Amino acid sequence: MDHHTQKFIQQLRSVALSDKERESLRSTLIDTIRENKVARPVPSPWAWFLHAQHVQVAFLLLVIVISYGSTVTLSAENSLPGETLYPVKTFVAEPLARLITANTPSAQATFETKLLNERLKEAEALDTQSKLGATLRQTVREGIRAQSIKAETRVSDAAEESRAAAVASTSPSQILTEEGPLQGSRGGSEEADTHTSERVLQGVLNEHKRILEKLDLVNGSGGAERKGE
Amino acid sequence: MKDEPLEKDLLAAYDAYADAIFRHCYYKTSEREVAQDLTQEVFLKAWSYMQSRRPVENMRAFLYRIGDNLIIDWYRKRKSQSLDTLVEQGFELTDTSVRVEEKAEMELALKKLRALDPDDQNLITWRLIEDYTPGEIAGILGEKENTVSVRISRAMKRLRALLQNSK
Numbered sequence: 001m002d003h004h005t006q007k008f009i010q011q012l013r014s015v016a017l018s019d020k021e022r023e024s025l026r027s028t029l030i031d032t033i034r035e036n037k038v039a040r041p042v043p044s045p046w047a048w049f050l051h052a053q054h055v056q057v058a059f060l061l062l063v064i065v066i067s068y069g070s071t072v073t074l075s076a077e078n079s080l081p082g083e084t085l086y087p088v089k090t091f092v093a094e095p096l097a098r099l100i101t102a103n104t105p106s107a108q109a110t111f112e113t114k115l116l117n118e119r120l121k122e123a124e125a126l127d128t129q130s131k132l133g134a135t136l137r138q139t140v141r142e143g144i145r146a147q148s149i150k151a152e153t154r155v156s157d158a159a160e161e162s163r164a165a166a167v168a169s170t171s172p173s174q175i176l177t178e179e180g181p182l183q184g185s186r187g188g189s190e191e192a193d194t195h196t197s198e199r200v201l202q203g204v205l206n207e208h209k210r211i212l213e214k215l216d217l218v219n220g221s222g223g224a225e226r227k228g229e
Numbered sequence: 230m231k232d233e234p235l236e237k238d239l240l241a242a243y244d245a246y247a248d249a250i251f252r253h254c255y256y257k258t259s260e261r262e263v264a265q266d267l268t269q270e271v272f273l274k275a276w277s278y279m280q281s282r283r284p285v286e287n288m289r290a291f292l293y294r295i296g297d298n299l300i301i302d303w304y305r306k307r308k309s310q311s312l313d314t315l316v317e318q319g320f321e322l323t324d325t326s327v328r329v330e331e332k333a334e335m336e337l338a339l340k341k342l343r344a345l346d347p348d349d350q351n352l353i354t355w356r357l358i359e360d361y362t363p364g365e366i367a368g369i370l371g372e373k374e375n376t377v378s379v380r381i382s383r384a385m386k387r388l389r390a391l392l393q394n395s396k
Binding site: 002004005008009011012013014015016017021022025026028029030032033 | 236239240243244247248251252255256265268269272273276334335337338339341342354357358388389392393
């Protein structure tokens with residue numbers, strides 16, 4: 001490197017903070033850092049949500065869809081056969097409720113019996129409003145028949161289940177005696193439940209006997225009336 | 230205290246780069262007090278950024294970037310007068326820490342430095358004054374090392390020519 005360049009570099013390098021200046025700046029820096037105890041905002045656990053626009057949009061859409069869906073479902077709750085929202089009740093709300101609530105044989109029996117009760121009440125409401133024309137009458141009959149069969153099947157399943165549970169909980173010696181569950185009604189909660197389910201189902205049918213007769217759903221005409229009782 | 234490691238990192242950076250940042254600010258402003266203020270501001274801004282827990286990959290490059298931004302702001306405040314104009318009109322360096330002769334030589338050296346293209350100024354300063362390697366300069370500029378080496382070589386040629394012509 002030539003002399004001029006070396007001198008040039010030397011002159012420029014001479015620019016520096018003195019020890020005093022360096023220390024003074026350092027102290028000021030430390031003081032400012034320590035004084036500067038500004039409360040830093042704690043990142044919200046929802047910060048990712050607040051700053052992710054696409055997540056916000058998706059969430060908003062979900063809220064709208066759920067709100068709309070909930071509004072429609074609630075409106076459909078009291079709808080009757082032949083009305084616009086009735087399919088929402090029977091194809092959306094009820095299957096969803098079945099999925100959520102009916103998870104044991106006993107619960108399933110209760111649920112299907114409730115639905116049968118609902119079908120019968122709908123038929124009575126239509127009859128009261130003189131809306132049971134020929135086409136709707138047929139639709140309602142078929143609906144009640146189908147639901148009746150479902151309810152009976154579930155009650156029967158619940159009875160099977162409770163008998164199996166009773167046997168499983170009985171000692172071998174008891175099974176062979178007269179007091180065993182296969183010999184007769186021993187009582188116990190499962191059997192009581194089964195009887196309850198059957199009693200409830202029968203009660204529903206009795207309560208709505210009038211509409212069942214009007215729709216010709218008694219005495220072998222359909223699955224509505226229980227047999228063998 | 231959660232901020233202790235950050236404070237340590239900042240002070241380590243200060244100890245390593247304070248002089249270089251000061252020189253950088255001084256070359257651009259020719260005012261010692263201003264350069265000191267800007268140097269302090271550089272590290273305070275760095276601290277503010279570090280407090281947000283955002284990572285700093287290259288501290289040196291980061292500090293120079295802050296410094297350049299502050300220098301630009303400073304010039305904007307003084308937009309009525311450019312530094313070159315001030316120097317031509319006989320504006321003197323406000324540096325009372327050096328003797329008169331040294332002051333004159335310094336003014337001359339700065340004048341020569343500023344006669345170079347601003348990019349060349351930085352390259353020359355970093356390579357010859359601060360002794361940064363081409364790789365380190367590449368890290369500051371965010372460019373490839375080979376590209377920086379070529380640019381340094383060309384800047385050196387231009388500097389030699391300038392110094393030869395100003396003899």
